[in-house]
Amino acid sequence: MFIHMDVVAWITLFLCVATVWLGWETRKVAIAAKSSFELEALPYIALKSANLSFTAQIGAFDVQANLVLSNPGKVLVHYHVNSFTVTMPGCTPPPGATVLTHGAVIHPGSEMTHFHAGIRVPVPLANPITADVDFDLSYWTVLSAKKSFRASVRVLCPAVTPGTAGTWLYINGPSYS
Numbered sequence: 001m002f003i004h005m006d007v008v009a010w011i012t013l014f015l016c017v018a019t020v021w022l023g024w025e026t027r028k029v030a031i032a033a034k035s036s037f038e039l040e041a042l043p044y045i046a047l048k049s050a051n052l053s054f055t056a057q058i059g060a061f062d063v064q065a066n067l068v069l070s071n072p073g074k075v076l077v078h079y080h081v082n083s084f085t086v087t088m089p090g091c092t093p094p095p096g097a098t099v100l101t102h103g104a105v106i107h108p109g110s111e112m113t114h115f116h117a118g119i120r121v122p123v124p125l126a127n128p129i130t131a132d133v134d135f136d137l138s139y140w141t142v143l144s145a146k147k148s149f150r151a152s153v154r155v156l157c158p159a160v161t162p163g164t165a166g167t168w169l170y171i172n173g174p175s176y177s
Contacts, residue, residue, distance in 0.1 A: 063121050075141045091119055
C-alpha cells in the first residue's frame with residue numbers, strides 16, 4: 001500500500017507540471033493571436049501601378065496620369081491625397097491642374113484608380129515619353145491614427161498612342177510613416 005501512494009504522488013506531480021506547462025503554452029498562443037489580430041486591424045495601402053492614358057485631340061494629345069492603389073489588408077481604408085503632381089519633359093501642366101478627386105475609401109482586397117487632371121501635349125511628341133509622378137497621401141481606418149504614404153515614380157511609355165499605359169518604377173520611396 002505504501003508503494004502505491006508513491007506512484008500516486010509521482011503521477012500527481014507529473015500532472016501538476018504538465019498543467020503548468022500547458023498553461024504557459026496557452027499564454028504564448030494567446031499573445032501571438034492578439035498580435036495577429038492587431039496586425040490585421042491595421043490599414044494598409046499599396047501602389048499597384050502608375051499609368052498614363054492618352055486621348056487624341058486635334059493637333060494634340062491629352063495625357064492623364066493615374067495611380068492604381070490597392071488595399072491588401074483586411075479593414076476598410078480611407079485615404080486623402082495631399083499632393084499629386086505630374087511633370088513631363090517639355091510640357092507644362094496647365095495652371096490649376098490638380099487631382100480630380102481628393103480621396104475615397106478602398107475596401108479590403110480591392111483597388112481604386114486615382115486620376116490626375118489631363119495635360120494637353122502638342123503633337124508631335126518624341127517617343128518614348130516619360131512622366132514623373134510625385135504623390136503624398138494620408139490613409140487611416142480610425143481618423144485619429146492617420147498614416148502617410150509618399151513616393152515618386154517614373155512612367156515610361158514606348159509610344160504615344162491612344163490607350164497606351166506604359167511601365168513604371170520607383171525613383172524615390174515608397175516611404176510610410
